[in-house]
Amino acid sequence: MIDTADLAHCREAIRHGSLSFYTASRLLPARVRDPALALYAFCRLADDEVDLGDAKTAAVTDLKDRLERVYDGRPRNAAPDRAFAAIVEQFEMPRALPEALLEGLAWDALERRYQTLSDVRSYSARVAAAVGAMMCVLMRVRDRDALARACDLGVAMQLTNIARDVGEDAREGRLYLPLDWFEEAWIDPDAFLASPEPSRAIRAMVHRLLREADRLYTRAEAGVPSLPVEARTGIYAARHIYAAIGPRIRKADHDSVTRRAVTSKGTKLGLLGLSIWQTGLSLAWPRSPVIYARPLPEVAFLVDATADPGTRAPDWSDTLYATFATLKTREEAR
Structure with a gap:
């Protein structure tokens, strides 16, 4: 289960960083809404690091390391990482899904057409x-x-x-x-x-x-x-x-x-x-x-x-x- 403090951190980050998603999430039942907020916090973190940062290649490489640590059961000591690790364990999240997202962000870093x-x-x-x-x-x-x-x-x-x-x-x-x-x-x-x-x-x-x-x-x-x-x-x-x-x-x-x-x-x-x-x-x-x-x-x-x-x-x-x-x-x- 997601730690209460980690969930609160993710909820607050989304409320300030993506009000539209935060508002829409309130239409979901709590059993879906809470992990969805944690999931979106991790995904939004990944997207922002690549999209807004200057060192895009370094950002993608860092995210790849964070994802590997999550699936190895040793997430970084950060609320979105710990919350996402809890989701991976609780819901048996197929690794191919966040890997696919990460590859799409890598394509953005490559400025692919x-x-x-x-x-x-x-x-x-x-x-x-x-x-x-x-x-x-x-x-x-x-x-x-x-x-x-x-x-x-x-x-x-x-x-x-x-x-x-x-x-x-x-x-x-x-x-x-x-x-x-x-x-x-x-x-x-x-x-x-x-x-x-x-x-x-x-x-x-x-x-x-x-x-x-x-x-x-x-x-x-x-x-x-x-x-x-x-x-x-x-x-x-x-x-x-x-x-x-x-x-x-x-x-x-x-x-x-x-x-x-x-x-x-x-x-x-x-x-x-x-x-x-x-x-x-x-x-x-x-x-x-x-x-x-x-x-x-x-x-x-x-x-x-x-x-x-x-x-x-x-x-x-x-x-x-x-x-x-x-x-x-x-x-x-x-």
Whole structure:
């Protein structure tokens, strides 16, 4: 079990560092909410160290060491590490899930770009779908179909993030839109980064990304009735509130270069009401056949690792450590 003092530390860190997640977590039952806060504290710590720090390679290497210590049963003497170690033990958290997140952060440190939409989904699988799978573990849900839909939700949310933050990312020198879309539009990606403008072609890319996100939100919703009843409202709310960013972007004619879409408090309250209503309906409606849709190929390794905690994809560790080897080589060359 998570130590009370460590949980309080994680709760306070999230309350100040991510008010949106802290508020949303209050919709979950305590048995899920408390470990979710501890999980998010560790994940947020990892993301901030890589995203906000100057020595990104060193930050990823340090996080790799912290993760190894957690799974060795000797976490660092820090509240998020101790709390995460307790989660790993209590819920038998598959190591492949936090490792996937860590690899996604390593890709960010490498300033990796993505050639195709499938490559973007592969990145989203690591930085977002892995967290969705970890949330299923906290809910004691290991059903393959439910896990696949949770991964759909994670990827959809990340695609929404990318669509919303095109301009913000570009001004930081980051590009997540597929490179082959730029090739189709005869746009030089580096020229766009040097002077980001909401051209018709860029707005069309944002539209395409949102369309893919919408498809995955629909698939994801079919999995919510597979979750514990008391957790469904919170997950429905997360699905609807994130998806509501899309219409705000569309209202701005898909300009997410000079504008940043936000949803109002009134909209969020209305979507919370919708989520409560859907939770009630989920108790009576038959299961949607969409629940049985195959996992996205890019998230299949997460489903495999979580549905059967005793197995891991045979080539997973190879890809993880190849990424770290690339980071180390780059650092030594500086």
